[in-house]
Amino acid sequence: MPRKYDFLTKTKITSGLQCHKKLWFDVHQPLKKEKAIFYGGNRFGSQVIKNYSKKEINILDLTGEFRQPVEKTTKAINSENIDIIFEAAFEFSNTLVRTDVLIREPDGWILLEAKSSTKLKPEHLPDISIQSYVVRKSLNKLGKKLKKIKLVHVNTKFTLKKIGDYQGLINDENDLTERLNENEIPNNIKELLPITSKDSICPKISTGIHCNKPYSCDYFDRCDTSSNEKNITPFTILPYIGKSQDLIDYMTEKKTNDLQKVPTRFFKDRKDYAPGYHQIIQSAHKKKKPWFNSNLKNVLKNFKFPLYFMDFETVGQVVPIIKGTTPYYPLPFQWSVHKWISKDKPVDKGKFFLKFNDQDIERQFIETLIQAVGDKGTIFAHNAKGTEIKILEKLKTKDNCKSLTSQIDNIIKRIEDSAIIAKHNFYSPIMNGDWGIKSIVKAIPNCKINYEDEGNISGGTDAQLAWFKNTDINETKEEKENQKKLLLEYCSKDTLAIFHLIKYLFEYEQ
C-alpha cells in the first residue's frame, strides 16, 4: 500500500496549491468518494494503453502495481530491453508520481500524460509540470534524459462507427515540452510537505473563491462555516453575486457575513429570474416568510391538464460504446414521467425508461417517452432548456429517430421549465438562494421527498456513476441491480418533486 505520511503525490501537490487545508484533509481525513469522472478517465486510460501496445515492442505495464513500482521502473529503464512503460513510478524529494505512458527513444524518454478532457486546460500545465519535474530529476539520477512531454486527450471529433474500433479517439499531438514551468516545484514541495506529517495541525482557512478554483473542493460541506453564525444568513447564498470578488471585498472590509448588510447597488437582474430577485431573497430572509408573485394566478392559467412531470438522465461516455455517438455527447439513458389528470385527483404512480448499452437506446428512449406523455397537456421539466429540450432537439437529428420528428416537436412545444416558473413566482428562505428542485422541495410544507438518505443517488453525477457501473464488465451483478434500483428511485423522485412544486403553487392560489 502507498504510504500515508511525509510524502506527496501529484494529486496532493495540486490540492495543496489550491488550498493547504484541502491537502491536509486529503492526508488526514480523506473522503472516499466514487466519481463518474474516474470511470471515464480509466476507460480512456485503457484505450491509451491499447493504442500504444499495438506495435512489436517490449512493454512493462505497471497498472495497478503497488509493490515496489519505483524499483521495477528503475530496473526497466536501466535494462535497455523495455521500450514502453505504462504507469511507471518515480520518486524524488519525497514526491511520488505515476506516469501514463513513457516511451524510450535513442536520445531520451518521451512522457505522455493522458487526460480524459477534450483539450489542454490551463490547470493541466501546473499539474503536468509536477510530473515532468519528478520524472526528469529521477531520470537524470539514472544518467538518462527526459526529452519530450506530450498531452494525450480525447478527440471530440471521434464518432463510434464500429463497436470496439477506437481508431481516432486519441489526440496526442499536444507537445508541452516548452510550455511547462518546473521552476517553482521544489519550493512547492518544501512548502507542502510539512502538511503531510502525521502531527500537522489542520490549517485555519475559511471558505472562499478558491474553493472552486481550479477544482470544486469535495470538502466544502465539512468546511463551510459561513452559516454557523447565529441568526445570520450569509450573503454568499445570493445567486451569481454571492461569490463575486467585489462583493466579497466589500463584506470583508465591513467585517460582516450578513445577507441583510448587502447594499442594493450590488444587486443585478438576470434573465429567467423575477425582476429584483436579489432583493426578493434579502427581504424573504428578513421577514422569514416565503415570497409569491402577485401575478401567479395568471401564470397558472396557461397550464393545460393533464399535466406531466418529466425528467431525463444522461451520460457523457468519454469512450463511446453506443454506435453513432461521440465522447461527450449526453447519451439519454433514463426518463421518468408522472401524470396528473386534474386537481381533484392524485398524481399517478409514474412510468419510467432505463437502459444502459442497447445499441438502439435512443430510439427506444424516445418511442417510449412519446407514449408516456401522450399528445396533449403541459409537460414540466426542471431546467428543461439545459437538458430535456437539448436532448429532444438532438434526437431529431439522429438517423434512427428522425422519423419521429413531428412527435418530438409536439413534446418540445408543450414543455414548461419548472425552474423558470419557480424563479419568477416563488422563493422561500428555506431554499437558501437556490432554485434547484432539491432545495425547493424542502420549502414545500408536508412534502415527504428526501434526497439526503445515506447511499442514495443524490444528483446527476451520481446517476452517471450508476450508468458507468452498469456498463462495467468488472462490476458485480448485485451492485448493478442495486444501482438500477437507486436510479429508478432517484429519477422518479425528481418528477414527483416537480409535481409537488406545481401543486403547491396551485394550492397557494386557491
Ligand code: SF4
Ligand atoms: S472547502 Fe475551501 S477552504 Fe475548505 S478545504 Fe476546500 S478549498 Fe480549502
